[in-house]
Amino acid sequence: MSEVCGSSNRIAGSSFSIYPMSDRFVEIIKSSLNEVETSKVWMKTDDVTTTVRGRMIHVFDVTKAIFLQAAKTGEHVVFQATYSIGCPGDSAGDVYMAEDNLAQNVSTSGLIDQEVAAKFSLYPMGGGNYMDVIYSQIEDMKKRGVEVGEAHYSTRLDGDGNRVFNGLEQVFQQTDEQGSSHTVMTVTISANSPSKKGGK
Amino acid sequence: MSEVCGSSNRIAGSSFSIYPMSDRFVEIIKSSLNEVETSKVWMKTDDVTTTVRGRMIHVFDVTKAIFLQAAKTGEHVVFQATYSIGCPGDSAGDVYMAEDNLAQNVSTSGLIDQEVAAKFSLYPMGGGNYMDVIYSQIEDMKKRGVEVGEAHYSTRLDGDGNRVFNGLEQVFQQTDEQGSSHTVMTVTISANSPSKKGGK
Ligand SMILES: [Ca+2]
Numbered sequence: 001m002s003e004v005c006g007s008s009n010r011i012a013g014s015s016f017s018i019y020p021m022s023d024r025f026v027e028i029i030k031s032s033l034n035e036v037e038t039s040k041v042w043m044k045t046d047d048v049t050t051t052v053r054g055r056m057i058h059v060f061d062v063t064k065a066i067f068l069q070a071a072k073t074g075e076h077v078v079f080q081a082t083y084s085i086g087c088p089g090d091s092a093g094d095v096y097m098a099e100d101n102l103a104q105n106v107s108t109s110g111l112i113d114q115e116v117a118a119k120f121s122l123y124p125m126g127g128g129n130y131m132d133v134i135y136s137q138i139e140d141m142k143k144r145g146v147e148v149g150e151a152h153y154s155t156r157l158d159g160d161g162n163r164v165f166n167g168l169e170q171v172f173q174q175t176d177e178q179g180s181s182h183t184v185m186t187v188t189i190s191a192n193s194p195s196k197k198g199g200k
Numbered sequence: 201m202s203e204v205c206g207s208s209n210r211i212a213g214s215s216f217s218i219y220p221m222s223d224r225f226v227e228i229i230k231s232s233l234n235e236v237e238t239s240k241v242w243m244k245t246d247d248v249t250t251t252v253r254g255r256m257i258h259v260f261d262v263t264k265a266i267f268l269q270a271a272k273t274g275e276h277v278v279f280q281a282t283y284s285i286g287c288p289g290d291s292a293g294d295v296y297m298a299e300d301n302l303a304q305n306v307s308t309s310g311l312i313d314q315e316v317a318a319k320f321s322l323y324p325m326g327g328g329n330y331m332d333v334i335y336s337q338i339e340d341m342k343k344r345g346v347e348v349g350e351a352h353y354s355t356r357l358d359g360d361g362n363r364v365f366n367g368l369e370q371v372f373q374q375t376d377e378q379g380s381s382h383t384v385m386t387v388t389i390s391a392n393s394p395s396k397k398g399g400k
Contacts, residue, residue: 015319015353017388019219019278026394044352047395048317048388051352078219080280082321082386084353117248119215121282123323123384152244152251153215153284184323186282186386188217188248194226195247 010176011093013053014063016081018070028077032069037104038062042093053093056085056173057101064165065105068112071161071191079189083172086126086182114161118189119154120168126181133174141167154186164189210376211293213253214263216281218270228277232269237304238262242293253293256285256373257301264365265305268312271361271391279389283372286326286382314361318389319354320368326381333374341367354386364389 020028041054041062052062060083067079124130138148138155146159146167157164172185220228241254241262252262260283267279324330338348338355346359346367357364372385 013353015351017278017280019221021220021222021225023221023223025221025276046351047393048319048356048390049351049354053352076225078217080217080388082353119248121384123325125323125325151215151246151249152253153213153282154249156248184321188280190248193247 010085011053011097012056012059012083012085013051013093014059014081014083015049015051016063016066016079017049018066019078019080020070020073021076021078024075028070028073028075032066035069035108036062036065040096040099040104042096054096055099055101056169056176057103058096058099059083060165060169060172061103061105061109064162065109067165067189067191068109068114068161071114071116072112074192076190076192076194078191079187081187083185083187084183085172085176086180110162112161114191115159116161116164116189116191117193118157118164118168118187119151120157120171120185120187121154122171122175123184123186124175124180125184126179128175128179128181130175130178130180133178134171137167137171137174140170161189161191210285211253211297212256212259212283212285213251213293214259214281214283215249215251216263216279217249218266219278219280220270220273221276221278224275228270228273228275232266235269235308236262236265240296240299240304242296254296255299255301256369256376257303258296258299259283260365260369260372261303261305261309264362265309267365267389267391268309268314268361271314271316272312274392276390276392276394278391279387281387283385283387284383285372285376286380310362312361314391315359316361316364316389316391317393318357318364318368318387319351320357320371320385320387321354322371322375323384323386324375324380325384326379328375328379330375330378330380333378334371337367337371337374340370361389361391
């Protein structure tokens with residue numbers, strides 16, 4: 001059993017919600033879900049959150065795609081997610097670990113140009129050399145045109161939605177690979193906000 | 201400086217957002233903020249989140265009140281927050297630690313009868329005997345009529361909004377007092393959802 005908690009091939013998951021600030025929120029959520037290929041993840045939606053579980057690449061691919069499809073409507077849409085990997089886990093989604101590593105929504109997501117404002121916090125709860133990881137990943141994000149700043153209890157990112165999501169995936173993956181036995185990352189990403197950046 | 205990180209009188213904070221799924225979202229957020237007394241907390245809003253910092257009692261009092269005022273509109277409103285206490289901290293909100301422990305919004309919040317569905321996750325990152333705390337606080341919540349269930353990556357709570365918030369405050373406070381040097385709790389609370397409980 002201890003190999004299930006080892007450093008490779010562990011099941012990742014995301015508990016997330018999409019919040020369209022619109023009377024059409026049900027339609028926006030449903031049509032976004034319809035546009036996204038989710039066959040490589042275990043997925044369950046209830047009235048509070050949606051949970052996806054599987055290989056890390058697919059968890060990020062699917063959550064990114066759902067958010068970008070919702071944001072593409074032009075409505076003010078916020079995505080909030082908690083990503084998690086490591087023990088303790090369970091077995092409901094383990095069959096999805098047999099999927100390959102070909103992300104299914106990369107090309108459709110890549111077509112969506114969407115500026116976003118994001119905040120994330122990383123909680124490595126099982127050791128590892130994570131501060132170096134965070135700093136080096138943040139430098140990588142800056143090189144790709146993402147603005148990085150400090151906020152209370154989080155790090156702020158402004159830039160292209162695909163680049164922001166890819167940066168978040170990298171920092172999460174690298175933290176896991178550096179030896180944190182259980183890593184949690186919270187993410188809030190806003191698109192099409194009527195508020196001006198930096199305060200209202 | 202180490203006393204600032206001691207077990208009593210440490211500054212707590214919450215980074216939160218209110219998501220009214222309505223074309224009237226700006227009006228709902230602004231009017232909710234106007235109804236709430238916030239003079240005992242440091243508070244800052246930008247285009248992604250609002251941060252409140254101060255004594256734990258006021259951080260919960262203010263966040264609960266803002267959510268209940270927004271939910272009172274009858275619109276589908278979701279509240280998402282990360283509560284945090286412990287090192288590392290900073291000094292911008294320290295002046296608010298001189299406030300007394302009289303919560304300012306208890307009576308107005310108490311007038312609002314609002315069924316809610318919530319999910320929370322507790323991340324005690326500095327030791328302490330927190331599992332016993334969680335179990336005993338969950339038993340207390342059940343006695344007060346809150347339904348408790350397990351969800352992926354979180355614990356689900358269904359019941360009266362005031363009771364749910366008070367239960368969350370208790371579990372967070374008790375975890376801190378049991379010796380966790382840095383505690384984070386994520387909370388998602390939904391009101392007036394058109395989706396049926398337990399799946400759609
Ligand atoms: Ca309308």
